[in-house]
Amino acid sequence: MGTIKLKNIRTYSYHGCLVEEGKIGSDYAINLEIKTDLRKSCLSDNLKDTVDYVLLNTIVVEEMDVRSHLLEHVGHRIITRIFKEIPSVSRIFLGVSKLNPPIGGDVEAVTIEMEEYRN
Template sequence: MSADVISLKGLRVFGYHGVYETERSAGQEFLIDADLHVSTAKAAASDDVADTVHYGDLADRMVAVVAGEPVALIETLAERLAALCLEEAGVERAAVTVHKPDAPIRHQFSDVSVRIERSR
């Protein structure tokens, strides 16, 4: 497994996920982190974006998932995002965290998140 990691942190996306109807109708902001375990040696040698994960394109696809079809659980959302990351050429393992900072909790808190790791 590669020791190289490409990280995308704090991707902000407005989505309509949640268990409660108010979450699905009003929506809220989600923050996404992704760590992609992939060899960067070829890209470093060629200096060509075609030889690595184009994180701008990946971010676009991740935004489409989060802004798209609503799900009840952020666990489900994290699973979909990890599967998307593993579709990238050369990615051996993906760790995805979905943060839900405005979760409907009646107590003061700073964040709720789910982190999953998946591999090929």
């Protein structure tokens, strides 16, 4: 087994329960870690034998473009889509952070973290 990590994917998205968040938007940072078998690609040096991190990034960015009220909801969509589109992924650890959240305090970020295993 092996791990592929995408660290600090940055998006400007429109998630949140407040009406203003859907209009104004906010900065987000997403961290994604997947487990997969890297033995074949270690020997073949061929992209078709591994998980393409360009595809992982594309999935994250596209799902972040779809408005959700809760970070948990968008996180679940990202995880579901990765499992659906990439059968070789066995585990996903995902963190979605809203930077400078509008919560009436000096808070750098609010983050949800989710971990799921393929059934």
